[in-house]
Amino acid sequence: MTDIHESIVSQINNLILIVNRDLKVEFVNTGFGKFMERRTSDFIGSPLRDVLEISKEQWEFLESELQGELCTLNKDTHKESRVHSSASIETRDPLKGSHHQKNSENPPSVITLGEKIFTYQVFALEFNNNSCRGLIFNDLTREKHFLDRMTQAENIASLKTLVAGISHEINNPLHSILSFAEAMEKEQDIGRMRDFASRVAKLSSRIGKKFAEFSGYVQGKGAGAPELIDIEETLKKALNLILLPLEKNSIEVETDISSLPKIEGDFEEIQQIWMNILNNAVQAMECCGRIKIHGRESNGVLTIIISDNGPGMTRETLRRVFNPFFTTKMQGEGTGLGLSITKRLVEKYGGSIDLKSQGGQGTTVSISFPAKIIMKKAGFFESQ
Secondary structure, three states, rough: OHHHHHHHHHHOOOOEEOOOOOOEEEEEHHHHHHHHHHOOOOOOOEEEHHHHHHOOHHHHHHHHHHHHOOOOOOOOHHHHHHHHHHHHOOOOOOOOOOOOOOOOOOOOEEEEEOOOOEEEEEEEEEOOOOOEEEEEEEEHHHHHHHHHHHHHHHHHHHHHHHHHHHHHHHHHHHOOOOOHHHHHOOOOHHHHHHHHHHHHHHHHHHHHHHHHHHHHHHHOOOOOOEEEEEHHHHHHHHHHHHHOOOOOOEEEEEOOOOOOOOEOHHHHHHHHHHHHHHHHHHHHOOOOEEEEEEEEEEEEEEEEEEEOOOOOOOHHHHHOOOOOOOOOOOOOOOOOOOOHHHHHHHHOOEEEEEEEEOOOOOOOEEEEEOOOOOOHHHHHHHOO
């Protein structure tokens, strides 16, 4: 690195470090010094682990990347290595996903420094005539907090739909319970009274089950704690909740989702993905139509395909459908955040989402996940 290059790098706002093969610091830019509130010279020669002060789990993953098979630069292969480096090493941002690997097996690399959340890029370079590794940290904290607010807003919209469904499901049996209770007050026949009481008990049990389903959605499971997720279970629960407000049999559902592999993640987030997609399908069909859900595993990739026979989308709508706050619904009927949040959640787990639609021909959404997701790579993205 020349003096000019070093001067330019020093002024970049991103945090930049260069370490040697022993993972000791050779250089830090001014941005890193300001972030740590220390002079840049204080870090030179220090072990990277001591400088970053991160957890053992985060360090082990970062260390494996730094000591991995990165292309190094030397005087003989400077040009070739530089071309190779730019093609093989990329910034892993959980909010953007991979640009050249549609079904990546590696979820995003995220790290926490103090109270901030960063994504980072590892690259190889020659520094002071030595083969070194560089780190560029990109502050993701604001985007993370923005995503949290977006998710909260979308959850409120989803809850409104659920409340309407719960009200519908409870009112009918509740009216029946009141009718049976009034009849029991006037009934003299013990046998008929027992029959009425039995019906009241069954209707009360039905109401209890509906409340349990609703409570399970609101409370979630572990609030971000990673666990083995049964995809079939999350799909069926999401489907039941979405169909609650609708008349029985108004939506024809066809599923083929048995014997699917489990993935490791957050139950609430995975279910939210299906809730957003299914809710869009039901609203597009105006609560009357057909939904097909199909799942398959191939070459270590789990794919879920959800299609409907609704009116479909125009090319312009399809182009903008993942943009935050874009919606074709009337004011007050949607936030325009559902698919944007869905895309970000899918990419957080190293997955991809593909949407195909034509006017008058319905819509098909395909979501692909690595069959086994290692949460230690994506887990740092949870709320701190």
